[in-house]
Amino acid sequence: MGAAVYNAGAVQVRVDEKKLDGAHIHLALPASVVNVGLKFAPDYQLRHASKEVQPWVPAIKIATEELAKYPYLSLVEVDDTTDHVRIFKHGDKLVIDVDTPEETVHVSVPLSTILSAVKKIEAAGPGV
Amino acid sequence: MKKTFLMVMILALATSMAPAATADKWLHIKVDNTGDKTERVRVNIPLDLAEKILPAINRNNLHAGKVRLGEAKINDIDLRTVLDAIRTSKNNEFVTVDSDRAKVRVAKQGGYLVVKVTDEKHRQKEQKVDISIPFSVVEALLSGDKNELDLVGAIRALAAHGDTVLVTVTDGTSNVRIWVDSQNAAQ
Numbered sequence: 001m002g003a004a005v006y007n008a009g010a011v012q013v014r015v016d017e018k019k020l021d022g023a024h025i026h027l028a029l030p031a032s033v034v035n036v037g038l039k040f041a042p043d044y045q046l047r048h049a050s051k052e053v054q055p056w057v058p059a060i061k062i063a064t065e066e067l068a069k070y071p072y073l074s075l076v077e078v079d080d081t082t083d084h085v086r087i088f089k090h091g092d093k094l095v096i097d098v099d100t101p102e103e104t105v106h107v108s109v110p111l112s113t114i115l116s117a118v119k120k121i122e123a124a125g126p127g128v
Numbered sequence: 129m130k131k132t133f134l135m136v137m138i139l140a141l142a143t144s145m146a147p148a149a150t151a152d153k154w155l156h157i158k159v160d161n162t163g164d165k166t167e168r169v170r171v172n173i174p175l176d177l178a179e180k181i182l183p184a185i186n187r188n189n190l191h192a193g194k195v196r197l198g199e200a201k202i203n204d205i206d207l208r209t210v211l212d213a214i215r216t217s218k219n220n221e222f223v224t225v226d227s228d229r230a231k232v233r234v235a236k237q238g239g240y241l242v243v244k245v246t247d248e249k250h251r252q253k254e255q256k257v258d259i260s261i262p263f264s265v266v267e268a269l270l271s272g273d274k275n276e277l278d279l280v281g282a283i284r285a286l287a288a289h290g291d292t293v294l295v296t297v298t299d300g301t302s303n304v305r306i307w308v309d310s311q312n313a314a315q
Contacts, residue, residue, distance in 0.1 A: 055187055059184040066174070067177070073312065075171070076169075078168070079169075080166060
């Protein structure tokens with residue numbers, strides 16, 4: 001139960017390179033770590049990120065609120081002869097899965113974390 | 129007992145006549161390429177989501193859910209002129225527009241704007257484009273200023289219309305289909 005509770009609010013990143021002795025990166029970070037990490041980001045980088053994200057903040061807020069209504073939602077599937085991409089919403093998370101001949105990548109982020117991070121980046125903008 | 133039975137019957141009848149909740153409508157895009165590079169694309173977007181997000185995006189020509197077009201031309205064809213001609217034409221009467229690149233036939237059929245495009249430059253591939261848009265959606269799209277398209281209005285009209293296939297494109301190696309229904313995944 002402890003593991004289930006932990007995973008529920010975690011940002012998960014898995015990267016597995018398929019070559020011999022390839023890198024395997026598996027991260028499961030509590031969502032709160034993302035917010036703490038933003039506190040340590042250099043101000044100039046946060047201001048730059050804020051400037052880039054500002055025009056999209058209203059849309060991101062609405063998207064995360066609306067996506068929360070759907071328990072499961074397959075948004076995008078792309079397959080060609082070598083690469084496969086899936087973007088979907090599962091439970092309270094936005095999930096991106098990529099499978100290429102070189103590597104597999106899995107990213108799973110709680111929608112609430114996306115919203116929280118975007119708000120913090122927005123707040124770091126100039127004049128705020 | 130009789131009175132209770134009657135009350136129950138009236139309640140059941142009233143409940144059955146209550147309007148059903150409006151089902152979510154989904155926009156689906158399906159692309160299958162079988163040419164040199166095999167490719168399969170599936171996109172599923174709830175119309176409700178699109179309707180709410182579009183007004184929040186203000187970038188380039190997109191503002192408040194409307195797209196501003198310079199001269200509203202596509203493939204050198206003046207869109208509004210063609211649509212005005214269709215609006216005043218009789219049902220099933222095609223307006224044919226020839227451009228350097230394609231032959232475009234547009235008509236009003238059974239409440240739909242129907243567009244059939246034959247790509248003249250690539251006859252060997254026999255590319256065909258069939259577009260069928262409910263006229264209510266077209267009207268909503270053009271309900272704004274002369275040089276803008278009201279995307280949010282069009283999405284609302286589309287959601288209200290019901291299940292429909294909007295676009296099919298076929299050529300020798302590609303199939304594209306865009307449609308709206310109540311399923312949350314492409315079938």
